[in-house]
């Protein structure tokens with residue numbers, strides 16, 4: 001008998017991966033967490049039926065959400081990560097010797113527990129001495145912070161369920177306050193392609209654009225997310241993601257990446273016309 005994991009992208013489009021077996025399935029206080037084993041994509045983390053990562057292509061998402069802001073900020077020492085209980089963002093951040101403190105705030109302790117057991121590829125750096133993990137609501141956590149972080153990375157689920165509040169203007173305003181005067185916030189920004197994803201993307205962009213001095217969007221090709229075309233938001237108080245990129249400084253660090261490089265960094269901000277139009281529409285509404 002064939003077993004398939006499927007995610008419905010629209011009423012007429014389904015994406016499926018053949019799975020060998022289901023390794024675990026737990027219902028936490030917040031959501032359902034599944035891990036599958038597959039031939040083509042390795043292990044797969046699924047939350048509430050939505051694919052969060054696969055071992056095969058998670059490097060693209062995690063490198064792009066981490067190295068883009070890290071190559072722009074001249075000295076990011078103190079970093080807040082919201083969500084990201086799989087550990088992928090933390091793994092990439094710990095590759096920088098200059099990073100002094102990583103605070104990870106994940107609402108669901110069960111995500112970290114399951115990923116530590118089944119996804120060692122991403123959860124491998126929770127023991128780094130610079131990392132502190134807080135099992136709390138990210139919304140409440142940022143409310144209490146003022147002017148302390150150089151970088152905030154919002155690695156949320158989609159804008160419904162427990163992740164919904166991470167797409168509100170109030171949350172972005174609190175992130176702004178939590179950042180130092182030259183701070184950067186990067187978030188996963190959904191896909192521009194299918195209608196419902198594009199609406200979520202525009203709504204997030206509008207709120208971030210309203211809140212931050214600089215608000216730019218960049219893209220990556222991620223095979224296992226809807227349409228394969230995914231966006232990230234780069235929001236900042238001072239640094240511009242293209243003008244303030246210090247390529248030689250980043251290249252001198254010698255960090256070995258599989259997707260990210262500083263040429264691609266520049267190209268990632270060059271968006272297709274239809275995406276530029278969607279963003280402009282959102283900006284004009286704000």
Ligand code: AG3
Nearest residue numbers: 050051052053084088156157
């Ligand atoms: N963060 C969620 C990406 C959104 C995926 N959406 C979907 N499949 N509908 C990924 C977590 C990786 N650390």
